[in-house]
Amino acid sequence: MADDARVDIGQLTEDQQLALQQFTAVTDQDVKDAIPLLRRCQWNVHIAIARFFDGEPAEDPVAAAPSSNTPPPQDSRHQETLQNGFTNSPRSSTSSRRRIDPAPRIVPQLESQVTTQAPLLLTILFTPFNLLYSLLSRYFRFVGYLFPFVPRFWGRLTASNINTPASRRTTGGRRPLNPRDTAARFIRELEEAYGTNNLPFFENGYAQAFDLAKKDLKFLLVILVSPEHDETSSFIRETLLSREVIDFIRSPENNVILWAGNVQDSEAYQVSAALNCTKFPFAGLIVYTPQVSSSAMGVATRITGLMPPDQFVSKLRQAMQSHAEPLSRVRAQRAEQQASRNIRQAQDSAYERSLAQDRERARKKREEAERQAREEKEALARSLAQELQARNQEQWRRWRASSIPVEPGNDVKDVVRISLRLPDGERVVRKFRADADIEELYAFVECYDILQSESGIRRVETEKVDEPKGFQHEYKFQLVSPMPREAYELKAGGSIKERIGRSGNLIVERTDLEEDGESDDDE
Structure with a gap:
């Protein structure tokens, strides 16, 4: 190999x-x-x-x-006593290397759960009988439905044979249970018969105790008793329930898992058969044996029959000492593997955290780039909108300036004389037709800078400017009479004469300055 x-x-x-x-x-x-x-x-x-x-x-x-040139092992058969059990003689070292019987893992199965499959040939041969049985069963159920007293009468006749299963008649009435309930029943019966004890019984099945001992590298002490043997009661009272044995089993330094069972139960009987138990009471110490195989469990020692507590503990301690060194090596190896596994997990965790941080930074960077791109796009859209608004505003002012009628002459009697003080402090006096709409006065103020320049007048007179499509002009000022203060709002409509009278002294107040101030406060 x-x-x-x-x-x-x-x-x-x-x-x-x-x-x-x-x-x-x-x-x-x-x-x-x-x-x-x-x-x-x-x-x-x-x-x-x-x-x-x-x-x-x-x-x-x-x-x-072993190969043929290896010397044959010496005979290790000797009587183990308290005198030579703890000596380091060559005989004891040779005995520690004796062959270890394997301890199999037993998973019990209740008889009620065992199912067998009949051969195909027998199934075909008994098919007519099965059909006949099914028809008769349905017929008798129908008769029982019509005549309810028939099933009760038949049940009284066959109650003694039907209500008592054969398995219970042959096993003293012990009902088969699952492993956990079987262990609990054994502990309860032991306390009822011998009083309360401090033994740390494993309250589950043998397979679970076997797996736990193998996983945690502990010793599994299996106790099997049979109520039919005369020495059972003496063994439990004098040996198993003695203070020396209880302290030895409960000591954390010994790492003992105690599992016990009654061979009248199915699980305990299967364990006794697997461990080749021929005499009761029986105690077997099962331990992980790395010297035999990396996955094997073996029987370190067997103790049968009645034995004093000190000798019982001595045999267990001697078997434990012979396996202490291999178990220590395996524990150290597993501890090293666990440490390496913890280091790998810590490294993986640190790598995952670093990767998560990198992903978070990349996500924030991507979101920041998207935000900047979105802001640049919005700023460009606002800039284009403002440029378009300015062009439309300028085109509208030129168009509106070309449509404002000239100032009426002295020959026109029905006029209104308006004195305007512009926002820059300049005062303008102009005459308007009395029937002119108030909007014409607003348009004159809006287009005053174009109308007052000679180049603007010539351009207005020579160019034909169209009104911008889809543009809604909004006046950013209002005309106010100082004393008494009165605002001549454009939305009220009406002619200049109706709103102001024959003459008026008005102040141009800008309204966009208030909006800019409010927007600044909001920011």
Whole structure:
């Protein structure tokens, strides 16, 4: 198997590498130990995982056997006593290297849950009988529906045979339960028979205790008792419930998981068969055995029959000491692997945080660029709108200036004389027709700078300017009479004479300055 341990992963096919990756991810086993087991399972991941949890050695027992030039092991059969149990003699070291029996993982199944599939030939042969049975069942149910007293009468006749299952008649009436309830029933019966105790029983099934001991590298102490044996009561009272044994099991330094069962229960009976138990009461110490396989659990010691508490504890302690060094190595290896895993997780977490920060910075940068582009686009749109507004405003003023009639002469009697003080302080006096609309007065003030310049008058007279389409002009000022103060608003309409009279002294007040002030305050 040395060649298997030194195999190059690159020589495996893609399917084999995928199977190896799945197997190591589930079992957390080394690659050098996983490849031989996968080869024996024809690279079937499901079979390999099942054999791994059943405690099959990773190496081939035939290939891992000692070569012919290796000296045969010495006979390790000797009587273990308190005198030689703690000595470091060659005999004891040889005994610690004796063959360890494997401890399989037992998953019980209730008899009521076991289903069998009949062969196809028998199914075909019994098909007519099944149809006949179905028809008769429906017929009798119909008769029972018509005559309700018939089922009750038939039930009284067959109550003694029907209501008592055969399994309960043969097992003393112990109803099969699931593993957790079975463990709770055993603890309750033990307390009812022997009083309250401080034993830390594992209140679940054997498979769960087996997995926990393998995961946490603890010792699994299995206690199996049979009420039919005479020594059971003495073993429980004098040995199991003794202060020395209880303190030893409860000590955190010993790392003991205690599981016990009654062989009259299905699970305990299957465990006793798997552990080759031939005498009761039985105590077996199961431990993880890395020296045998990277996935195997073995029986470190077996204790059968009645035994004093000090000798019982001595045997357990001696078996634990013989496996302390391999377990310490595995614990250190797992601690190193966990530390490496924590470092990788911390590195991955730091990388994820750095990546998240980079993504956040990129997102903010992208949003800032989009905001700047949007603001530039809006500013350009406002600039174009303002330019268009200015062009339309100038075109409208030239168009309106060309449509303002000239000042009436002295020969016109019905006129209105208006004195205007412009915002720059200049005073203008002009005559208007009495029937002219008030809007003509506003238009004169709006277009005054064009009308007063000679070039503007000539351009107005020579050019024909059209009114800008879709443009709604708005006067940014109002005409106000100082004393008494009265604003002649344009929306009120009417002629100049009707609104002002024969003459008037008006002030031009700008309204856009107030709007600019309000906008500044808002900003």
